[in-house]
Amino acid sequence: MPRRPACLLAAAALLLGGRPAPGVDIYDGVRAPRGLYFLSYSTFYAADVVTGPSGDAETRDFGYRSARQILRLSWYSPDYVVTALVPFGYTRADALDDSATGPGDILVAAGGFLPVRRADLLALLAAKIPSGDFDAADRVNAGSGQWDLRPSLFIHKAAGPYTMDGVVKYSFRQENPDTDFKPGDEWRVEVQATRRWGPFRIGPGASWVTGADAEQDGARLRDSGPRLLAVGAEAYSRVQGWSVTLQYLGDVYSENTTRGHLVTLKLCRRL
Numbered sequence: 001m002p003r004r005p006a007c008l009l010a011a012a013a014l015l016l017g018g019r020p021a022p023g024v025d026i027y028d029g030v031r032a033p034r035g036l037y038f039l040s041y042s043t044f045y046a047a048d049v050v051t052g053p054s055g056d057a058e059t060r061d062f063g064y065r066s067a068r069q070i071l072r073l074s075w076y077s078p079d080y081v082v083t084a085l086v087p088f089g090y091t092r093a094d095a096l097d098d099s100a101t102g103p104g105d106i107l108v109a110a111g112g113f114l115p116v117r118r119a120d121l122l123a124l125l126a127a128k129i130p131s132g133d134f135d136a137a138d139r140v141n142a143g144s145g146q147w148d149l150r151p152s153l154f155i156h157k158a159a160g161p162y163t164m165d166g167v168v169k170y171s172f173r174q175e176n177p178d179t180d181f182k183p184g185d186e187w188r189v190e191v192q193a194t195r196r197w198g199p200f201r202i203g204p205g206a207s208w209v210t211g212a213d214a215e216q217d218g219a220r221l222r223d224s225g226p227r228l229l230a231v232g233a234e235a236y237s238r239v240q241g242w243s244v245t246l247q248y249l250g251d252v253y254s255e256n257t258t259r260g261h262l263v264t265l266k267l268c269r270r271l
């Protein structure tokens with residue numbers, strides 16, 4: 001089968017895969033006190049560069065912009081976790097001359113902490129439900145039109161003023177029945193280290209994604225699997241009962257996807 005242009009593969013990965021979507025975040029692995037928590041994620045992602053299989057830029061005017069508001073509830077027992085979220089937002093790709101506004105795909109997850117004393121270990125199983133607006137005739141959609149099943153393992157370790165958090169996720173990605181397009185399954189590894197400085201916690205973070213080749217009509221699209229390395233930093237503090245986190249991640253290497261910048265403002269409060 002002929003190779004698709006990188007911009008079309010990037011569009012499929014972004015617009016069917018729903019990137020960026022914090023969903024279950026790295027701090028889910030912290031064993032929180034029993035209770036119900038409200039979380040809000042305000043995200044903005046911008047990317048003009050699209051890369052091919054070699055990592056070289058194949059277009060520099062993709063013009064992808066995504067602004068999202070994600071609302072989430074999480075319940076901790078504290079040995080068990082149940083969570084659900086729904087995203088809303090605006091997405092545009094200038095190169096495709098299309099945009100979308102509306103609700104995205106709902107995500108639900110449940111899991112439990114493992115009986116380990118030296119660190120917090122959380123095993124979580126999440127499902128992305130194709131509830132968002134999707135129309136195969138549109139080039140840009142708020143929803144993905146396909147299911148994902150994502151097992152994850154989180155770790156949290158505190159030592160004095162320092163904390164270390166990490167997560168490994170694997171996404172089993174299903175075929176979109178309206179387009180017969182199946183994104184490749186993906187591994188995602190995220191790490192975050194912070195140090196306490198007065199009322200703030202500040203530190204570096206990184207994310208690595210590697211995916212299998214996508215499929216169209218059951219046929220594998222060779223050399224279409226995405227690779228993405230993003231690095232950045234975050235700052236955390238508490239303000240009048242709210243936990244406030246500001247994070248930046250910049251894509252420093254990518255294959256078969258975009259290369260851009262992500263800013264996230266996260267708010268969390270125990271209800």
